[in-house]
Amino acid sequence: MTSQATSIKHPGAVSAAFQKLLKNKLATVCFFVLIVLIILVAAAPLVTPYLPEDTDVTSRLAPGFWGKWSKNPADVMKVKADHPLGTDHLGRDMLSRLLYGGRTSLLVGLVSTGMGLFWGVIFGMLAGFYKRLDNIIMRFMDLLFTFPGILLAMLIVAMLGASTFNSTLAISIWSIPSFARMVRSRVLQIREEDYVMAVRSLGASDWRILFHHVFHNTLPIIIVVATMRMGSSLISISTLSYLGMGVPAPAPEWGGLIATGKNYLWQRPSLIVIPGLAVVITVICFNILGDKLRDILDPSLKD
Amino acid sequence: MPQTKVLQVNNLVTAFRINKQEYPVLNGISFDVAQNETLCVVGESGCGKSVMTLSVMQLLPANGSVKSGSIKLDGQELLGLRENEMGQIRGNKMGMIFQEPMTCLNPLLTIGYQMTEGLRRHDKGLSKKEAEAAALSYLNQVGVSNPEARLRQYPFQLSGGLRQRVMIAMMMSMRPRLLIADEPTTALDVTIQKQVLLLLAKLKRTMNAGILFITHDLGVVAEIADRVIVLYAGRKVEEGTVRQIFENPQHPYTRGLMAAVPNIAEDTFEIRPIPGSLPNIMEPVGGCSFHPRCKEAIARCKSVIPPLIETSPGHMAACHLVGGQTA
Structure with a gap:
């Protein structure tokens, strides 16, 4: 009986959407790239023996595995099997820095998206549902929107000081209005639906209508916005770190890696190419995934 | 025999605010609904x-x-109650069935979830299991086939008739005193319509509730009504038992409505509409609001709003021409 009871509660829509997603080749590839990335990053200590801050003065600015084919004999000499992606100017293993840095980047992206989502959804639902709150909330959101995103985040970091927590906070505050806007516009539609009137006529309270009926119907749009937002949050934290306003050195972060690597652009371009590629690939995957999710979730699900 | 009145509405005036101005939509309507009526x-x-x-x-x-x-x-008295007090009454004491069954159920939640949600709010002590059992029995009562499976289905998997039955079952499970049905059969095809009407009639008897049934289908009225009121432009123009209204309509508007229904027995099979249309609420008509469309209108109709006149016991009409009151 319990299994029956739970089966009533869970909408099958999520798994149905997932099945549809897997039918799309591009989206499937992106999905699995992200899964692999997350596994690698989570299992970093198993992949690489070095910690990201471990220095190896005997092997500085070493090339990665590709150095074996280098025309420069000095490079070929420097290649070490346990530094598959080479080392930076302090002899720190690039693979470790990339993976541990990915932890920070993804975590900051996830947490800031989550926080932005939480407040954005609450503000958006209240603004969409209660006409008298609409103006107050949305004008405040407009205020946040008037700042170019990264500028707002920089302003907040400049006020609070550069730290991982503060930059996460800054990015989440910047994320709130995009969630709030999307959710509000959806709630405005849902509020007028017959079934909202119907549950109201059955005596449901506002609270119940908002969180049981309206919220469920905003989920598709929330999933889409959140996925897209992950990409922008990742870019933001990398940008902030690159500018020295995000994750403080020496802790690794993709943007920070590019910042240190740029000084050795001509000697060892891989130092910026590799973290750069990591950012680009991850963000593209999140964006494509979000885009395909929108195709799947947005127009349908009504029937 | 005097019956207990479930709903008594007195002199109801409802207005809408358009461009900062109030326009009355209902101008003092009174009616009541008795138990089992x-x-x-x-x-x-x-x-x-x-x-x-x-x-x-x-x-x-x-x-x-x-x-x-x-x-x-x-x-x-319901007017002046706070919203949360009203929430207690809605569902518990009066329930409503809507016109469009296709859109009245939340598309993302199963029938079972939506039914048990109401039941458990209604009766706080009810466990999930008990609520489900109750939902099953109500679905059975409204004649939904294979109710166990339905509980686990989503609204899009159900036909319009089934959804309307589910809506009725949901409302019924609240055991209301008054059932409000706003054109519940308009969106259904005729065979399903008949079944839903029979179901409502059965419900009324078993629950001893009153039904307020809104429709513009006179065939449905003849089928289900005990008493009828005829509205025109926010006023009650005629009231009577279903017999009185059908056999002896007093108000020209009611007669027009009756005449507009094509009679299948006639050879010509002609539709005779009432010419003109309702007055715009933003430009109210003086006097009887029906006079611009009324073939029998007299001078007084243009200036004086006709009062309701009882022409026979229980039969009232608001027209200057009834009850021998000619000008």
Whole structure:
């Protein structure tokens, strides 16, 4: 009986959407790239023996595995099997820095998206549902929107000081209005639906209508916005770190890696190419995934 | 025999606010519904039928409000109640069935979830299991086949008739004293329509409830009504038992409505509409609001609003021409 009871509660829509997603080749590839990335990053200590801050003065600015084919004999000499992606100017293993840095980047992206989502959804639902709150909330959101995103985040970091927590906070505050806007516009539609009137006529309270009926119907749009937002949050934290306003050195972060690597652009371009590629690939995957999710979730699900 | 009145509405005035100005949509409507009685409200689109039900439920859109009058449910005055008190009454004491069954269920939640949600709110002590069992029995009562499977289905997997039955079952599970049905059969095909009407009639008897039934389908009225009120432009123009209204309509508007129904027995099979259309609520008509369309209108109709005159016991009409009161 319990299994029956739970089966009533869970909408099958999520798994149905997932099945549809897997039918799309591009989206499937992106999905699995992200899964692999997350596994690698989570299992970093198993992949690489070095910690990201471990220095190896005997092997500085070493090339990665590709150095074996280098025309420069000095490079070929420097290649070490346990530094598959080479080392930076302090002899720190690039693979470790990339993976541990990915932890920070993804975590900051996830947490800031989550926080932005939480407040954005609450503000958006209240603004969409209660006409008298609409103006107050949305004008405040407009205020946040008037700042170019990264500028707002920089302003907040400049006020609070550069730290991982503060930059996460800054990015989440910047994320709130995009969630709030999307959710509000959806709630405005849902509020007028017959079934909202119907549950109201059955005596449901506002609270119940908002969180049981309206919220469920905003989920598709929330999933889409959140996925897209992950990409922008990742870019933001990398940008902030690159500018020295995000994750403080020496802790690794993709943007920070590019910042240190740029000084050795001509000697060892891989130092910026590799973290750069990591950012680009991850963000593209999140964006494509979000885009395909929108195709799947947005127009349908009504029937 | 005097029956207990479930719903008593007195002199109800509901107005809508358009561009900062109030326009009355209902102009002092009074009626009541007794236990085990079906009161049908007829009238053309826009005459205020739906606004009337929404006023009773107090679910008017944000720009509409009840200005004066009284609405009593089982003797309890509803006007002036706070929203959370009203929430207790909606569902518990009165339930509503809507016109469009296709959109009245939340598309993302299973039938079972939506049914048990209401039941458990209604009766806080009910466990999930008990609520499900109750939902099953109600689905059985409204004649839904294979109810166990239905509980696990989503609204899009159900046909219109089934959804309307589910809506009825949901409302029924609240055991309301008053059932408000706002054109519940308009969106259904004729065979399903008949079944739903029979179901409502059965419900009324078993629950001893009153039904307020809104429709513009006179065939449905003849089928289900005990008494009928005819609305025109926010006023009650005629009231009587279903017999009185059908056999001896007094108001020219009611007669027009009757005449507009094509008679299948006639050879010509002609539709005779009432010429013209309802007055715009923003430009109210003086006197009897029907006079611009009325073939029998006299001078007085243009200036004086006709009062309701009782022509025979229980039969009232608001027209200067009835009751020998010619000018």
